[in-house]
């Protein structure tokens with residue numbers, strides 16, 4: 001009797017383990033960033049990054065949900081020009097700071113990362129910081145552990161990699177150049193200037209944080225136009241932005257319009273390119289009336305000026 005119960009318990013336990021395994025597999029499948037949800041390399045990236053490195057950056061990045069491959073590629077560029085830098089500590093040995101390999105790991109840091117994370121097959125056994133495969137996966141896990149996961153603190157994660165604000169700025173700027181503005185061009189006539197004014201602050205690091213959009217200064221009440229055909233996914237108050245509108249467009253593109261004085265559209269509404277959707281204001285964290293115009297591609301902000309150039313759109317800062 002006792003034996004039977006034990007057997008039944010063991011069977012139940014085995015089922016629970018099986019169910020948990022299946023479930024965690026399903027959850028992992030949901031959590032893992034699908035391939036179509038990451039950005040595509042720009043022409044510059046394809047020309048500048050050796051093909052084997054580009055493949056490794058793109059394969060490794062999804063192991064950290066929220067981390068775009070372009071951040072890894074930018075670090076590889078800044079550290080050793082993707083292993084091509086002719087200097088001590090790239091192919092063998094160490095530089096004056098003790099760093100080695102294409103991603104310039106200190107030996108203790110690399111050993112700590114690989115002791116905590118299993119490097120997928122394809123590299124050296126045991127993993128080596130001089131092998132691009134191992135170094136790039138280790139960099140992915142290292143960034144993930146230090147804030148890159150789910151984009152919680154990407155700036156902080158990059159800062160941990162090399163403790164300097166100039167370094168973070170350089171990496172973020174390089175990463176922006178490596179990301180294509182759009183996977184599929186949406187057509188030359190599709191994009192219009194959202195507000196006419198003076199560009200006062202561009203996309204990029206600003207005051208130790210990332211400015212994810214383009215600021216266009218214009219008097220309060222200046223019309224804000226939908227930048228392209230789309231659907232309103234937010235229209236109302238938002239922290240920092242005062243009053244904002246967000247539009248969803250085809251191909252994973254979302255545009256954001258912030259600090260608005262008034263909004264003329266409601267969530268769920270379809271809008272056409274050029275349609276007036278609100279008015280420029282000075283609400284939220286703003287030091288003068290302007291439009292904060294932001295473009296996100298697959299949830300990664302891109303430089304609106306680059307995006308418009310690649311879409312053959314009009315000059316955002318023109319008259």
Ligand SMILES: [Zn+2]
Nearest residue numbers: 213214215292
């Ligand atoms: Zn802004």
